[in-house]
Amino acid sequence: MNCYIHVPFCLSKCGYCAFFSEVCHDREIHRQYLDHLDKQLKSAALPIFDTLYVGGGTPSAFDLPEMQQFLDILQHSLKFSPGAERSIEANPETLTPEKVDLLRRYFTRISIGIQSFDVQLRSNIGRQCSEAALKNALDLIQTAEFPHWNVDLIYSLPGQNTGMWERDLRTAASCGADHISCYSLTPEHDAVMGDAFAEDDEQEAVMFDMAERILREYNIERYEISNYAHPGCECRHNLNVWQGQKLYGFGPSAADFDGKVRHIEPASLELWLQNAAPETDVIPWTERLNEIFAVNLRTVAGWHKEMWERIPGADLWENRLGMAEKLQKIYPGALNISPERIKLSGTGLLYWNDIAQEIL
Ligand code: SF4
The missing domain is CATH 1.10.10 (Arc Repressor Mutant, subunit A)
Structure with a gap:
């Protein structure tokens, strides 16, 4: 059984992003989110979970006391089978030694949204992460020794050539991560930069092939269109969801699936806090x-x-x-x-x- 929790806060909005998230530094709103999540989890009849995935948004945008409260909420309500996988997404600029230490105590897997090691390419898509923050985050994750960790990369970026993509792939493969996700940049109407990015199918196909060929040199194998891992280090949560297994979802815009019907929580923090009914997808x-x-x-x-x-x-x-x-x-x-x-x-x-x- 699988659980997904959506944390809807980000420090800033990336130009290409169509996920539901809000740029929110207001501690009072964070508190309302945490209190509501706590209530929802406590009132749900929950099974024992084999996987948990905390995504967003930027879950690591919580400050240290908020993160402690978030983990206390999860610890109180969620029960896991032995060897369960617990993943959380994080952005490099939000990580501190104390936060990584806290996350390491609860999660078995961390996924870092790097997107590109090239500062100019990151800036072209509105990712506000300095070289120093990125290096600091990698040092912290490497030292913390999470059982598993992932680097997120994006290719077919504006201004990116195949040499730059190769550098990103080799840097990610050499930094100790056992899992790498490679997504091609897709124009999203709802994103800040909207359709500003032109799709280049030919370049995308070349870079798609490069990812498989180069990562294989590091024993990191493609196991899904956009995901690569050392054998045995695949993300079990995602594998289970792709196979149509049941999923419990919490937080704004989170989907859950009972094996037949999908329910999707409102993609609005305000409506979610008001307990608005989820959208039901019956087919x-x-x-x-x-x-x-x-x-x-x-x-x-x-x-x-x-x-x-x-x-x-x-x-x-x-x-x-x-x-x-x-x-x-x-x-x-x-x-x-x-x-x-x-x-x-x-x-x-x-x-x-x-x-x-x-x-x-
Ligand atoms: S890509 Fe991630 S960090 Fe950027 S706005 Fe979207 S959810 Fe937030």
């Missing part, structure tokens, strides 16, 4: 199955017959094989199909968006 079961099928095709391993049959109410594996054969006719070479497994090829992963649309 026919066949469509939900198609959605689950498409999402896990993002992973390099794709679907194994047994894995598919473990989904309560799943249709026949033979139906999925038939669907895969049809997709193969539309996108030749995009799938690897055997009686027991359906997965996308390297090229297929690059065209996942189109393939998913076809499935849905």
